[in-house]
Amino acid sequence: MIQALISGGASVEDTLELWASSLRDVKGRVRPLFTQARVAASAGDFLDTLLGNEPRKTGWMRAEAAGDPGPWRQQALLGRGRWDADVLRDVVRNYVVEHLAGDDAVLVIDETGFLKQGRTSCGVGRQYTGSAGKITNCQIGVFAAYVSYKGHAFIDRALYLPKAWTSDPARMEAAHVPDTIAFATKPTLASAMIDRAVAAGVPFSWVAADSVYGVGEVEKTLRRAGRGYVLGVNSNHWFGSWSTAPLIAGEAKDIAQDLPAEAWQRLSAGLGTKGERLYDWAYCPLADLDAEEFDAPTPGLWTRGLLIRRGIADGECAYFTTWSPHGTSIDTLVRVEGTRRRIEEGFETAKNELGLDHNETRSWHGWHRHVSLVMLAYAMMAAVRYRANAITPKKTKRRTDKNSSDGPSKKSGASP
Template sequence: MAWAEDLDALTSRIAGPLFTRPEPRATFADLVRGLLADVPRKNSWQLADHMGHKNAYRFEWLLNGAKWDADLLRDEIRAYVVAHLGESDGVLIADDTQAIKKGDKSVGVAPQHCGATGQIENCQVLPMLTYASSLGHAFVNRRLYLPKGWTDDPVRLKTAGVPEKVTFETKPQQVIAMLAEELKAGTPFGWFTADSGYGRDPALRAYCHDQRLAYVMAIPVDLPLVGSRGQATRADKAASLLKPEVFERRSCGDGTKGGRFYDWAAVAVTVKDQPPAGGMTHTLLIRRSTSDPGDVELFLCHAPASTPVPKLIAVAGMRWKIEENNEHGKDLLGLNEYQVRKWTPWHRHVTTCMLAAAFLAVTHAHQGKAPTTSVGAICNHPA
């Protein structure tokens, strides 16, 4: 099959600079192939059994003991995604996902909000960055969030193998760091988007302004704005002043059931104490459900003054791409099924899952299809 040849070529090329010996190269290729296979749970034991290994030792050693750089793998994934999916007006999308874990030893685990269940869970939080274009979408960067209960405990950090240079960062600060890495790497993108958990953060918005990055970020209803007379106001109040006839029904992209249609309106706004970059403006974009007018989401847009509203709507709609990546990563590729506890193995497992996801996205892009919810047909048997 062509996909098998493509996968072998990809893993061989990437494994070359990662490993000095042939044994870990072969184990790495097996791990990627196993993650793409139809295995009930993507832990080391079940993957080893599927790939015909006598036990899980080779996979466990690759993640825990071998010498290799997960950041170098991340860079190779980015280059691969850009080579096949890159476009000048690509979109970088930030979101976090969670891995529910037992106990308190796994690095970063703590009682914290879990988006999957909508409540507090004992989990790890993974801020992720997806690259999306008209050709497809895949993860290109990742972080592990460490709550202050971790960063304020040197013994706990040392036990989990966290490097001494790692200090507490909020999730928006971690996204800023990932954006800086994408800019340094020359990743071709024209837009950034994220949900209101990031859109509410003034430091993240300020970074985008300083770097002249265009964005469409969801925002909380109480985002401080300045009214036309210089008075203090809020995003929801500015939206409430719009007349019903200014809304237009438009699709912000295709979903599993076709176009995702909403009623949209846009109005120029001034953000309190945070002017846009030169030549760019702030626009409040309002999305209203077609079936429930009370279901409203607000977006703050930072873009060149000539940007048409349909373009802002299209970028807002791209935010769902990372939710698809998070869902597929967990359901299909074992993104949250690791049995490692320490810092370095965590980064190795998650980054290897990113490679499997990127291969799947590129394969479907070449076939002219969107990623499906089944990888069994892609890679169901060991070599």
């Protein structure tokens, strides 16, 4: 995993030292969460295993890597231990901001599924997950990732509880769900994450998300917070303009179909595995509103708009409702939309490398503890990657032949 972090100037030795010092740092940051030294030691072992090369991060695998005779200490850390996973979440968030904060950062909201058997794991049920591309028995977690030019990492998470759970008190009690938890939609969970990030002073200018979060509650939350957004919407979402020429009104797909050829331009949504992700884009500003009209914290004009992405090969379109400071360019909006790919990369790495979906607990706090520890491991890895790649390569001396009798090169005029 160390070698995978290096793509810049750091040597393997430099990266190993960064890795070791960063791991000591994060273990020190979480030590105050635990009242008992043995529980803190188990948490440290847990992190070591998550960042190790074991392909599976199950309790038995973690125990074996830690030298324990069985998984009981690991199970106690996630289950019976007394510590607050939300405090750990805040530690992760602060660590990410400290190491990855950047101008015009984007908060990306998305969800992922955790395939499960049975019906006792907290929040499990037959529901759609994009991870499997179908309705299946699973848990759904909603996540927020911080994305800047320095890298990306998760800063918040929430387990979605279907109504079949929240309407069943006995089931909630058996999974140790706190009494304060009630049914909340995924946009409600996302809005709470945004509010927490704003309250904590997380520096971000934009939020990007798919169509699950593209209307209503999330929009209102962001407008009140004075943050821009690029949020996916369905093709039949209705848009209307005022004070524009010509006036625009209709469903997103119809507006796209009626746009003239000159309204489209080819732009990159960022680098992908095969190079620049090029699409044709069109942007329709719909209305300008003064910040005073929606109680935003900073004065000025904001523009509501419709951003449309069209595939070059198949002509398939995707639609986004946008909210941005007046005068924001389409290039900026396209860049923000392109950051959604980072959280998908984060899910893939966290599941394949860090055991995000290897959680064997069934309780509410077990899920949040496991996921928060994985988030911490991911954040450390992202910070090490940025710092390692920012190191200037050491200059090596030019090799010379001391036995040469020819003297300095006449062409260069330089001494050896």
